[in-house]
Amino acid sequence: MFNLDRIIIEFDKGLRTLLADAHSVRPHPDADVMESPLDENEKKHAAALMRVNHSGEICAQALYQGQALTAKDPVVQKKLQQAALEETEHLAWTAHRVQELGGHLSALNPLWYTGSLVMGAFAGMLGDKWNLGFLSETEQQVGRHLQSHLARLPVEDGKSRAIVEQMYTDEIGHSEMAMALGGAVLPKPAKMLMKINGKIMTSVAYMV
Numbered sequence: 165m166f167n168l169d170r171i172i173i174e175f176d177k178g179l180r181t182l183l184a185d186a187h188s189v190r191p192h193p194d195a196d197v198m199e200s201p202l203d204e205n206e207k208k209h210a211a212a213l214m215r216v217n218h219s220g221e222i223c224a225q226a227l228y229q230g231q232a233l234t235a236k237d238p239v240v241q242k243k244l245q246q247a248a249l250e251e252t253e254h255l256a257w258t259a260h261r262v263q264e265l266g267g268h269l270s271a272l273n274p275l276w277y278t279g280s281l282v283m284g285a286f287a288g289m290l291g292d293k294w295n296l297g298f299l300s301e302t303e304q305q306v307g308r309h310l311q312s313h314l315a316r317l318p319v320e321d322g323k324s325r326a327i328v329e330q331m332y333t334d335e336i337g338h339s340e341m342a343m344a345l346g347g348a349v350l351p352k353p354a355k356m357l358m359k360i361n362g363k364i365m366t367s368v369a370y371m372v
Contacts, residue, residue: 193326194322217254
């Protein structure tokens with residue numbers, strides 16, 4: 165059974181993720197990168213890609229919270245909560261960059277958050293090895309997605325690139341952490357379903 169206080173805490177985290185401005189303990193990766201001139205189409209495209217990345221971090225927050233809520237091992241719970249704090253920094257970086265580029269955040273973020281929270285909680289109910297395996301595979305797929313963005317961002321947009329590169333480093337670190345804690349390799353059908361789900365989210369968030 166879930167502790168009522170814990171459920172209230174997680175609900176508060178959700179509201180903060182969706183409504184409050186995220187903060188970063190580390191300096192923003194692009195802090196020392198000069199802004200390069202971009203035309204309007206390049207700005208619009210870069211803002212859309214960074215909006216997708218921001219929505220992805222909304223999903224990551226929800227996944228980690230759901231997984232921590234149902235994880236069995238206190239060590240796993242602690243690691244998931246620590247990783248969620250690092251992902252909060254990604255929220256701050258991407259939101260700030262979208263604003264700089266004159267874009268807007270996805271209107272569907274509450275939907276992404278709710279769906280991901282349910283998925284994370286379900287993964288945790290399957291047991292810690294599958295919970296961690298799900299986390300590792302999620303971060304691997306996010307890493308590939310971020311690499312594709314590096315290829316699609318305007319060459320001159322060094323600020324967005326600096327953010328995406330640091331996010332990639334962090335995501336792969338989370339994946340390796342999950343496997344080191346005993347994560348299981350997911351079956352191919354599960355990986356494919358996750359890939360399809362991710363493709364839907366990224367395509368829609370690019371536009372809305």
